[in-house]
Amino acid sequence: MSKTARRAVAVLALAGVLSACERQPVAAPAAGPVVTAIGEATAVPPAPAEREQPVKQPAEVAITFPRTGSGQWMFTPGSDEVAGRSGRLMRYRIALETGIDGVDPAGFAAAVRGILGDPRGWTGGGEWRLQQVGPEDPADFTIYLATPASRDKLCGGTPDGYTSCRNGSNVVLNVARWANAVPGYGAPLEVYRQYMVTHETGHRLGQGHELCPGPGRPAPVMEQQTLGLHGCVPNPWPFPDGRAYAGPSGEYDDPIPAGDS
Template identity: 85%
Template structure:
């Protein structure tokens, strides 16, 4: 995708630190300026012209490509009026995508994040949380980044592995290498893995720790580190997979992190 975005209006270049929320500090991007991806997330498409209906082909999944070391420049998407969840504490989140990533547009990425976090099997199902995607100039409780492996290391802190995703303070960092490629031998589709990584890292921001597989053949708790190993469980991206809370014993395995960043 191009390194800047221009649609109905010119690209707006913002200061590095956007306005923070009084209730929670909001982490700044890893480095570089922030640009806004123009486009209304809540717009309704105009009605079709009065003519014969046209059958559209199914969308084709485009390969996501990225450099190992990104620019540290971020495209923030406009927010949405929609609030996921009927009751509970409202948590607002921003969505940012590093400009070097191709094969997924910022609007498409934001729509996928909203769909995952708004799924009735997700964190809002228990009535403890409501979630809303807000724009870059609005107060927020956390920011979801789609980051190259090097920017993942800057945002996550700690030991730089370039492989996993993380939550660090108010950063929910999705490693684009995992978004593009999932992990070997996961046993489910790329879409299921993406649902897992978003829900797992957001779960950390909501105060949840790691969990263990409750038994062979059972669904993995979403807070199990499924990226590193399933330990007899089967993939599961949801905390409420059948409308009821599902979890495993607290703890984590001593799984090695694979070498490399692909």
């Protein structure tokens, strides 16, 4: 098998809201049957009609995407690297919706692996180990980088086109937030990206929402920092100094801004 074939990523059709038992690995790619394969981990341009009225976001690199995406997914190759030294092993896939420009699939996968493998993250407490696997490997959850409309399909519930979410074995990252974070967050884009990956993955690991423990203190990573900090300062880690950091259980009744259009 050639090197190109070994690094192939699968393009899958979006099949609506996915359902999978949280306690069992998903036996096959969760978004639907494999319909084709791409030789390298690079974006496939969608049809011209799908590229009308792209949304442009200010970011470190120009990321553009339609509000309603292609509904097809590129799954990146897996990695032999296992993050964490002890605890239950959780395997995850990474998929990007085609038609998102300015996000290199290999670079995105490396960024996600770096965040989930950071010792300040979920592996820091010794309860979890995390490994990215390929599209055909058994996995416990899939991390999607999705356009706002596909976010709504994958997340279920009330559509908002704005937030990211976890729904069953879907960990859904809204590309609008990956590109532009949120107004007034008070930290660099890199920090917000660390937060959104860690927060949504935390839900898959059984974590619920938490509240700010006091003005000026770091926000718990499970606080809904996308919607408001409530006096806390941004923090993307559950073990920011090597020790567990959390706030009181609960969530605020913050309004969700209108989705990107």
